[in-house]
Amino acid sequence: MWRVGTVVALRDxxxxxxxxxxxxxxxxxxxxxxxxxxxxxxxxxYSAVRSYSIAATPNSERxxxxxxERLPDGEVSPYLTRQVAVGDxxxxxxxxxxxxxxxxxxxxxxxxxxxxSGIVPLMAMLRSHRSARxxxxxxxxxxxxxxxxxxxxxxxxxxxxxxxxAKVTYAFTxxxxxxxxxxxxxxxxxxxxxxxxxxKLAPTCYVCGPTxxxxxxxxxxxxxxxSPERIRTERFGPTGERR
Amino acid sequence: MSEDDCLDGNAAAxxxxxxxxxxxxxxxxxxxxxxxxxxxxxxxxxxTGPGVVARCAICESVLLRLVSAGQxxxxxxxxxxxxxxxxxxIQESGQ
Numbered sequence: 519m520w521r522v523g524t525v526v527a528l529r530d531x532x533x534x535x536x537x538x539x540x541x542x543x544x545x546x547x548x549x550x551x552x553x554x555x556x557x558x559x560x561x562x563x564y565s566a567v568r569s570y571s572i573a574a575t576p577n578s579e580r581x582x583x584x585x586x587e588r589l590p591d592g593e594v595s596p597y598l599t600r601q602v603a604v605g606d607x608x609x610x611x612x613x614x615x616x617x618x619x620x621x622x623x624x625x626x627x628x629x630x631x632x633x634x635s636g637i638v639p640l641m642a643m644l645r646s647h648r649s650a651r652x653x654x655x656x657x658x659x660x661x662x663x664x665x666x667x668x669x670x671x672x673x674x675x676x677x678x679x680x681x682x683x684a685k686v687t688y689a690f691t692x693x694x695x696x697x698x699x700x701x702x703x704x705x706x707x708x709x710x711x712x713x714x715x716x717x718k719l720a721p722t723c724y725v726c727g728p729t730x731x732x733x734x735x736x737x738x739x740x741x742x743x744x745s746p747e748r749i750r751t752e753r754f755g756p757t758g759e760r761r
Numbered sequence: 762m763s764e765d766d767c768l769d770g771n772a773a774a775x776x777x778x779x780x781x782x783x784x785x786x787x788x789x790x791x792x793x794x795x796x797x798x799x800x801x802x803x804x805x806x807x808x809t810g811p812g813v814v815a816r817c818a819i820c821e822s823v824l825l826r827l828v829s830a831g832q833x834x835x836x837x838x839x840x841x842x843x844x845x846x847x848x849x850x851i852q853e854s855g856q
Binding site for chain 1: 768771778784787801
């Protein structure tokens with residue numbers, strides 16, 4: 519079922535990523551981790567559909583926010599990150615997916631692992647954790663190319679309303695900030711062992727990113743003793759214009 | 762079909778919602794070929810062809826295909842032995 523969303527706010531997250539907030543009149547509410555499909559139709563009737571994770575915390579204001587990374591050869595993302603203006607109306611389908619979700623009733627430790635724009639649904643979980651004042655202990659391991667590519671930086675690093683932010687660890691794969699004490703490189707077994715929840719605490723793990731990233735991060739979690747049953751993944755492919 | 766094109770079953774939620782009123786990605790399903798039981802969201806999904814193909818994460822058999830051809834939508838699911846949902850899942854996603 520397609521619904522109409524009216525663009526109510528735009529915010530640049532990085533040089534290539536933009537958050538778009540919609541108000542959707544008949545929005546039934548969503549859970550952190552769910553996604554929406556966005557459909558663009560051109561004057562000649564050609565339409566393109568892409569999936570984007572919802573970044574906004576569940577709310578009663580019928581507000582849906584996504585963050586879109588502009589892909590150079592993309593069919594949809596250049597339009598969404600450059601042309602869309604406040605007041606525009608777009609077609610949305612959702613909320614979608616009932617598995618890659620975090621609910622405030624969950625009290626176990628939560629391990630989030632993001633690769634690049636895979637941070638988006640995990641951010642919704644962090645925001646939901648905060649707005650629900652959940653006591654669940656969250657950790658985030660965020661692999662990102664360089665400091666300028668980090669989404670939601672201010673929000674990730676600062677506590678809000680005295681609720682402690684999750685413990686956030688960055689893994690910079692190409693360039694780190696000046697004076698960065700850690701090494702530069704991909705997530706590996708040492709980083710997983712030193713910064714993620716020990717497997718004996720039985721955390722639920724959510725991993726989101728490009729397919730190859732998700733495969734390797736999930737394998738590292740299993741090698742560290744986590745049960746595959748406790749690992750939920752969302753891959754978005756190398757070329758798929760998602761998130 | 763390359764490994765890099767593989768998504769998770771949860772990515773099929775949108776296309777499946779064109780046919781089903783309830784979210785099936787959180788449902789438990791059994792592979793008719795090898796008998797593996799898991800959530801549909803954990804199947805291996807390929808969306809690079811003309812439709813959606815879900816394969817068993819264990820034996821790679823095709824579980825479900827959803828293809829749109831012309832004015833027709835075709836759903837084939839002979840690779841699925843069953844889908845099982847809790848009633849709370851049905852109420853939650855009822856729209």
